[in-house]
Amino acid sequence: MKLYPEQFQQAIETIASLPGIGKKGAEKLALALYSWPESKLKHFASLIDSMQHDLHNCAQCGFFSQKDALCPICSDPKRLNHQICVVEQVSQLPVIEKSGSFKGLYHVLHGKLSPMSGIGPDDINIDSLLQRCKENHVSEVILATSTDIEGQATASFIAKLLNEHGINTTRIAQGIPIGADLNYADAASIAMAINSRREL
Amino acid sequence: MKLYPEQFQQAIETIASLPGIGKKGAEKLALALYSWPESKLKHFASLIDSMQHDLHNCAQCGFFSQKDALCPICSDPKRLNHQICVVEQVSQLPVIEKSGSFKGLYHVLHGKLSPMSGIGPDDINIDSLLQRCKENHVSEVILATSTDIEGQATASFIAKLLNEHGINTTRIAQGIPIGADLNYADAASIAMAINSRREL
Numbered sequence: 001m002k003l004y005p006e007q008f009q010q011a012i013e014t015i016a017s018l019p020g021i022g023k024k025g026a027e028k029l030a031l032a033l034y035s036w037p038e039s040k041l042k043h044f045a046s047l048i049d050s051m052q053h054d055l056h057n058c059a060q061c062g063f064f065s066q067k068d069a070l071c072p073i074c075s076d077p078k079r080l081n082h083q084i085c086v087v088e089q090v091s092q093l094p095v096i097e098k099s100g101s102f103k104g105l106y107h108v109l110h111g112k113l114s115p116m117s118g119i120g121p122d123d124i125n126i127d128s129l130l131q132r133c134k135e136n137h138v139s140e141v142i143l144a145t146s147t148d149i150e151g152q153a154t155a156s157f158i159a160k161l162l163n164e165h166g167i168n169t170t171r172i173a174q175g176i177p178i179g180a181d182l183n184y185a186d187a188a189s190i191a192m193a194i195n196s197r198r199e200l
Numbered sequence: 201m202k203l204y205p206e207q208f209q210q211a212i213e214t215i216a217s218l219p220g221i222g223k224k225g226a227e228k229l230a231l232a233l234y235s236w237p238e239s240k241l242k243h244f245a246s247l248i249d250s251m252q253h254d255l256h257n258c259a260q261c262g263f264f265s266q267k268d269a270l271c272p273i274c275s276d277p278k279r280l281n282h283q284i285c286v287v288e289q290v291s292q293l294p295v296i297e298k299s300g301s302f303k304g305l306y307h308v309l310h311g312k313l314s315p316m317s318g319i320g321p322d323d324i325n326i327d328s329l330l331q332r333c334k335e336n337h338v339s340e341v342i343l344a345t346s347t348d349i350e351g352q353a354t355a356s357f358i359a360k361l362l363n364e365h366g367i368n369t370t371r372i373a374q375g376i377p378i379g380a381d382l383n384y385a386d387a388a389s390i391a392m393a394i395n396s397r398r399e400l
Contacts, residue, residue, distance in 0.1 A: 004294075005264050005265070011244075033248060034251055035289070041252060047211045048244060051233060054205075065205065
C-alpha cells in the first residue's frame with residue numbers, strides 16, 4: 001500500500017537524489033518541509049526556483065557574483081593576482097578558500113575534459129584561462145582539478161598548454177589524507193603517496 | 201568576506217534549519233541543487249511550493265489523502281475499525297505504520313496540548329476523536345502521543361475524557377529502546393522502564 005500521495009512521494013524521491021541523503025532521511029526532510037509555516041515554505045521554493053537564474057558568474061573567474069560585478073575574491077585588492085588556482089566547478093572553490101591556504105585568484109572551469117561524453121578543451125573555459133595568464137603576467141597556475149582520470153587528464157592538458165606559453169604550473173599534492181588510517185587507504189592513494197614522497 | 205551572494209546564502213541557511221542538517225551539510229546540498237539540470241530544479245521548486253496546498257487530509261483520520269477521498273488506511277476494509285491509534289501529527293503515523301505492529305485505524309491530532317502557547321483541548325481535533333469512538337463502537341484507543349511533558353498531558357487528558365464515555369484507552373509502553381545500551385540510557389527512561397516492569 002502506498003502511504004503517501006503521488007506528489008509527496010515524488011518530493012521524497014527528489015530529495016533522496018541529493019548527495020548523502022537516503023530514502024529514510026528524505027522522508028523525514030519532506031515531512032519537516034510539510035510542517036513549515038506556509039510563508040517559509042513558499043519562500044524556500046522561490047529561492048530554489050530562481051537559484052540558477054539569480055546567480056551570476058564572475059566575468060573573470062567564473063565563481064558566483066552579483067549581476068555585472070566581479071566576485072568578492074576577484075574584486076579584493078589584497079589577493080595575489082600572480083597566482084591562479086584552477087578548479088573544475090563552482091562548488092570546489094569554497095572548499096579551497098575555507099582551508100585558508102591560498103591567497104591568489106581562482107579560475108573555475110566548466111567541468112573537466114571527457115572525450116567519452118564529447119567534452120573537449122573548447123568546452124570548459126580553458127581559453128580564457130590562457131588569456132588571463134598572458135594579460136596579468138601570472139607566475140603560477142595551481143591545478144586543483146579532481147584526482148580521477150578525467151581530472152588528471154584535464155590538469156595534464158592545461159599544464160602542457162600553459163607551459164608552451166612559458167607559464168609555470170603546479171598540481172596540488174595527492175596522497176594519504178591528514179589523519180587517515182593507513183589501514184583504510186586505497187592502493188592508488190598509497191602508490192601516489194609513495195611516488196610523491198619527499199625528504200623531511 | 202562573504203563568499204556567496206545573498207540569495208544563495210539564504211538558501212543555505214533555510215536548508216540548515218531542516219532537522220539533522222548542519223551549516224556545512226546545507227552548503228553542500230545548496231551547491232548540489234545549484235548543479236541540478238534546470239528542469240529538475242524547477243520541478244523540485246514547484247513540488248515544494250505546492251506541497252501544503254496539494255496535500256489534502258483524510259476527513260476521517262486527518263492523514264494525507266487525495267482530494268475528497270479517505271486516506272489509504274481508512275479506506276482499507278481489512279483494517280480493524282474497533283481500534284484507533286492517536287498520534288500528534290501526520291509525520292508520526294508512518295513511523296507506527298512501518299513497524300507493522302498495528303492493524304487498526306489512526307487519528308491524527310493537530311499537535312499536543314500546550315497551555316503556555318495557548319493550545320487547549322478545542323484546538324487539537326479531540327472532539328472528532330470522541331465522535332468517531334462513539335459512532336464506530338471503538339473498543340480501544342491507543343495513545344501514541346510523544347513522551348515529553350506536553351505529550352503525556354495530552355494522553356492523560358484524552359484518556360480521562362474517553363474513559364468518562366466508557367471507552368477503553370491504553371498508552372504505548374515507554375522504557376529502554378530495543379538494542380540500546382543501558383550505559384547510555386537517560387535517567388527518566390530507566391525510571392520509566394523500572395516502574396513499568398512486567399513478569400516474564
